[in-house]
Amino acid sequence: MKTTAGLRKMKENKEKITMMTAYDAPSAKLVEQAGMDMILVGDSLGMVVLGYDSTIPVTTEDMLLHARAVRRGARDTFIVVDFPFLSYQTDRTEAFRYAQRVMQETGANAVKLEGAGEVVIQLVEQLTAAGVPVMGHLGLTPQSVEVLGGYRVQGKSREAAEQLLADAKALEAAGAFALVVECVPEPVGALLSETCQVPIIGIGAGVHTDGQVLVYHDVLGYGDVHVPKFVKRYATLSPVIEDALKMYVHEVKEGIFPGEEHRFTMKEEELAALYGGSK
Numbered sequence: 001m002k003t004t005a006g007l008r009k010m011k012e013n014k015e016k017i018t019m020m021t022a023y024d025a026p027s028a029k030l031v032e033q034a035g036m037d038m039i040l041v042g043d044s045l046g047m048v049v050l051g052y053d054s055t056i057p058v059t060t061e062d063m064l065l066h067a068r069a070v071r072r073g074a075r076d077t078f079i080v081v082d083f084p085f086l087s088y089q090t091d092r093t094e095a096f097r098y099a100q101r102v103m104q105e106t107g108a109n110a111v112k113l114e115g116a117g118e119v120v121i122q123l124v125e126q127l128t129a130a131g132v133p134v135m136g137h138l139g140l141t142p143q144s145v146e147v148l149g150g151y152r153v154q155g156k157s158r159e160a161a162e163q164l165l166a167d168a169k170a171l172e173a174a175g176a177f178a179l180v181v182e183c184v185p186e187p188v189g190a191l192l193s194e195t196c197q198v199p200i201i202g203i204g205a206g207v208h209t210d211g212q213v214l215v216y217h218d219v220l221g222y223g224d225v226h227v228p229k230f231v232k233r234y235a236t237l238s239p240v241i242e243d244a245l246k247m248y249v250h251e252v253k254e255g256i257f258p259g260e261e262h263r264f265t266m267k268e269e270e271l272a273a274l275y276g277g278s279k
């Protein structure tokens, strides 16, 4: 299993870091078997698995339930779990309680939170001091979609890029062991990766970041999700599943399934007795 120090070493050695989301045991197992360096139990869970339009409705209980399943599927992979919407900005005790539950009840290795406001920076410091590895998340922060006015590319102006750089440095100084940088121009992803000591894991941040993260369902073409420009589909599972399910419906309707090989038999004499009614 990777460690935060090991991930830092990978950056120093210019070895790319791979990360992907997973939300349940079988997908986590496949992600682990593929040799992924890290698994993210993302709050994108709400959109790709729970059927919400954004990540905002996702609760701490949702995250914990899925994080436990992911750990059961991937015993040997470094797992990061998102803090859900507004679970860390208002009450430090609540944030600590969630981090405690993630670490103790799910067996995950780290938590991730969005943004770099004063409260977040202070929380990163305090959690890290308490022994909880924290990953930051800058650029497009989906929990702020209502403030940002949509899922837009961030850091496009000099000022916005400088702000991202300042935020990244503040998170690093506060003790974050790595940062996700989402949906920024490639040169901004490159600048952040050059400037920071900690690994920058990009999603829609170009090829020069220290690693990449994508959403499992996007990579596999599974589900009814809008696929952003930065996603590469490595498979198209939805039509495969659709065909299989339609075939099942057809075969049941037509009496083709269950076939001979899927049926159980009983001894002739038992059957005869059953129909004959003799004891």
Ligand SMILES: Nc1nc(=O)c2c([nH]1)NC[C@@H]1CN(c3ccc(C(=O)N[C@@H](CCC(=O)O)C(=O)O)cc3)CN21
Pocket: 043, 044, 047, 048, 055, 140, 142, 151, 152, 153, 183, 215, 217, 218, 225, 226, 227, 228, 229, 230
């Ligand atoms: N399935 C899925 N994949 C994701 O990557 C993802 C989620 N869900 N949910 C949480 C956030 C939301 N994300 C998103 C969603 C949409 C765009 C998007 O449509 N972006 C436009 C850019 C528009 C512009 O030019 O500013 C795009 O075309 O990529 C980006 C990130 C990333 N995360």
Ligand SMILES: CC(C)C(=O)C(=O)O
Pocket: 021, 040, 041, 042, 043, 044, 045, 082, 137, 180, 182, 203, 213, 215
């Ligand atoms: C898109 C990634 C970085 C994320 O935060 C999530 O999946 O929730």
Ligand SMILES: [Mg+2]
Pocket: 042, 043, 044, 055, 082, 142
């Ligand atoms: Mg997230």
